[in-house]
Structure formats: C-alpha cells, structure tokens
Amino acid sequence: MSRAETAGPAAGTTDSSAAPHPLWTLGLLRSELATTFRRRRTGVLLGVLAAVPVLVGVAVRIETRDGSPVGGEGPPFIAQVSNNGLFLVFTALAATLPFFLPMAVGVVAGDAIAGEASAGTLRYLLVAPAGRTRLLLTKAAVVLAFCLAATFTVAVVALAAGAVLFPLGDPTTISGVRIGFGEGLWRALLIALVVAASLVGIAALGLFVSTLTDSGIAAMATTVGLLIGVQIVDQIPQLHAVHPFLVSHYWLSFADLMREPVLWDDVVKNLELQALYAAVFGSAAWARFTTRDVTV
Template identity: 70%
Template sequence: MSRAEAAPAGATAVPASAAARRWGLSLLISEVTTTFRRWRTLALLGVLAAVPVLIGIAVKIETGDDGAHGGGGPAFISQVTNNGLFLVFTSLAATLPFFLPMAIGVIAGDSVAGEAGSGTLRYLLVAPAGRTRLLFAKYATTMAFCFAATLVVAVSALAVGALLFPLGEVTLISGTTIGFGEGLLRALAIAVVVALSLVGVAALGLFVSTLTNSGVAAMATTVGLLITVQILDQFPQLSAIQPYLFPHYWLSFADLLRDPVLWDQVLRNLGLQALYAAVFGSAAWARFTAKDITV
C-alpha cells in the first residue's frame, strides 16, 4: 500500500520543507527562551542596567543642588543636569565602547562552542532544521540580545534621569529646541542605531564560536579581538585602515541629535556593520556546515 493510500481520507500530506521550517521556527523560539533564562544573560543585563544608575548618581553628586558641572566627561554629560533625557544618550555613549560589545561577545562566543563543549550540539543537529537553520537561530538570538541589552540601558537611563533630573524640551547639538515627545523618538532611533552597530561584533563572535569546542575560549577570544581592534582605532598612524574597523563609526549616533540630521557617518557605520556581518556570517556558515561534530 502506498503512503497516499495509507493516509486517512481528507488528510493532506505535509511537505518535508514545511516541517523543517516549522521546526526552524520552534528552534529559534527555543534558543531565544533558553538564552534569556540563563543566569549569565540576566547578570549581563543587570550590569548594563546598573551603568546608567551609577552615571546618574555620580552626576547628581558632582553637580549638587546648584546644577553646576565642573569638569569634563562623556558626551552629553553637561546637558544631563538640565534634562534627564540626556542621560539616555550619555549612558549609550558610555556603554557602547566596551560594556555592550563585551556582553554581545560573551553571548555570541558561547552560542555554538558552548553547545559543543557541553555535548548538546550533536543532538540539535539530528533535528530536521539542519545546520544552516541552527546557525541562523544562533545569530538571530544574539541579535535579539543586542536589542534587549540596548533597550535595557536606554530604559534604565530614562527612569534614572526622570527620578534625578528634570525632563522637558530637548536642545539639540545644533542648538535647535524640540519637544520632549520628539526627543523620546530620537532616543528610540539612537537605541536602534546602537543595537545595529553591534551586528558586526555578533557575526565575529559567531564565527569564532564555530572554531572551537570551548565556550570560555570563544568568549575570551571574541572579547580580546574587540579590545585589540578598539586599541588599533586610537593610533593616528593607522588612520588609513581605521575607517574599515567596525568600532570606528560607533559614536556617529550623535549626529541624530542635530537638526537637520547628518546621515553620512550613520549610514557609513550601518554599511560597515552589514559588511562585517556578511563576511563573518558567511565564514561562520562555511565553517559550521563543514565542521565534524564528534562530541
């Protein structure tokens, strides 16, 4: 008897590709849920949420009751005492060079290597989703963490800014004054740009994660590469290659606080991140699809 004859009347056969797609979606949901339930992930988000609190308290103590700011500091810090919304911009500027990329590097570096080290990777590979969908799920989960981490910093900064400082109209870098509502929209746009600025780090960490079976080694290597590249971006003698380093345009989000918005540096940053994502994402796919999983 054929398979079609054995099927109940009125039943429709489900194509294998459709079943694989459904499994791929289930796999993605499972990856995201598992990642955000880990204590390590929650600890990273907790540290990121604490940074705006520390910055806000430090600014409040330093300025005192008169609101006078007597020294330098991160970008936008001189405006924080006049408008708590600027604590969002200051916190993103303070966390983007190190804290946010380090957290992304930890999650991305452990994505594949951690599974291989614990022996669960081979069980995931027997599922009908296949290696390509599994790798995509890992990268999509890392990107979800990118947006979640950036949102945590922004929301924490907004809450602390509202508690410690006044809120109101926002004076942009160009001198134009906009309403608080439009200021919130610009803060949201900046948070999105900051999250997208980390797609290159996420792809790099994913590629490193496919090279080893040790999650700790992959995380350490990713963070080490991140620090090294940022150091290289500081030497004037290397100005010829610096525009091609993924952190070079990270702070270009400040141009979203101009009127009119200057898009040149912002678009260069997003284009550079897309290039890194394409190169290291392809390298991760080539490595992972040919990798011999023995553990």
C-alpha cells in the same frame, strides 16, 4: 517546550532534504531564546548594563547638587543631563557602547555554538529537520535579539533614572535648536536602534569565532580580546588609514542624530560597515559550521 523536545532524539549532523515545518522552526527559535535569556550569565550581563545609567545618573546628581555644572571629561551629552533627564539615555549609551555593550554581545555570540559543543549538546541539535544552516540562523537570530535587549535595557533604565533624578523637558540639540519632548523621545528610540545595529558586526565576528572551537570560554575570550585589540588600534593615530574599516570606528556617530538637521553621513557609513562585517563573517561562520566535524 524543552530543548530535548525541540531537538528530537536523533543525532544527525547533516542538513535534511525534507523542508522543516515552520512551526518546528519557531519552536527551535523559542527554545533557543528561552535558553539564552534564562541563563544566569545573561541576567548578570543585563544587570551590569542596567547599573551603568543608574551610576552615571547618581554621580551627576551628586556632583550638581549645589547647582554647579558637570566638570571634567565624560561621555557625550553628560553636561546636559542635569538640565534634562532625557540626556541620560544618550549619555548612558555613549558610556556603554565602546566596551560594555559589545563585550556583552561578544560573550553571548562567542558562546552560541562553542558553548553547545563544550556542553555536549551540539550534536543533539544537529538533527533533521533542523540542519546546520537553520540552526546557525537560529543562533544568529538569538544573538541579534540579545543586541536589542541589551541596548534597550540601557536606554529604558536610563530614561527611568533620568526621570527620577532630573527634570524632563524639551531637549536642545547639539546644533542649539530646541525640539519638542516627543521629538526627543523619537530620537532616543532611533538612537537606541542605531546603537543596537552597531553591535551587529561584533555579533557576526563572535559567531564566526564560536564555530572555530569547541570551548565556549575560549570563544568568548577570543571575541572580547579581538574587541579590545580593535579599540586599541582605533586609538593609534599612525594607523589612521585602517580606522574606517574597523568595526568600532563609527560607533559614536549616533550623536549626529541629535543635530538639527540630522547629519546622516557617518551614521550611514556605520550601518554599511556593520552590514559588511555581518556579510563577511556570517558567510565565514556558515562555511565553517556546515563543513566542520561534530564529535561532541
């Protein structure tokens, strides 16, 4: 189904009082998902993310080819990669979460509304029975789907690369307790889901920024710029009072899921903070988008 067929010929800009047919809503979601994941930019972003675990795995393989341990600083879990390829999943997620994953999400979220406006297609999407609220929710669902796709791209490629480059076996947790390989896979899945959930805050922020401008490039650049700014502030000790409120502060708390027993405190704080950002900036995006004038 093409976007034109989904949107219809009219160009209304207000919510219709008639309830949209559920199949129409599914068609809009399917169309938006197809449009987003068929873009060359999306493919490039996922390709870059997929390359990170491969590069990390190859680098560890080269450094440890003579049996010596991994030296120097690096992402969490990197010292265990050479003994168990499953740890490449955790290492790759730790390496991409501070910047690469949120940057990719910020690009997609920032372009969600502003990209349509800059392309001149936004007013064609704002038609009955879609309405602005339903369109915004559809765009948000697509961004969340990208959060999952990006995270699992890293995790799955890392697992495959780890299996090829290193032996697989029962992992040892940070607490020094050995668990079964099946349990390790379940924890890897849980960690991937937590990492994907950690991107919800930046996704909501990017979606809000996207409603403020008609330039997709400006929205993407602003979102990525805010991400960089937050990361810098989180590294300044003198600003420790605001650190717990920064969207990225608890991102690496997923490492606590590899303890025995699992330490949930910071993981829960991270999920609560992401929910707060989603509520605040999601509401702000809705308030802005439902009242803005659309002329392009």
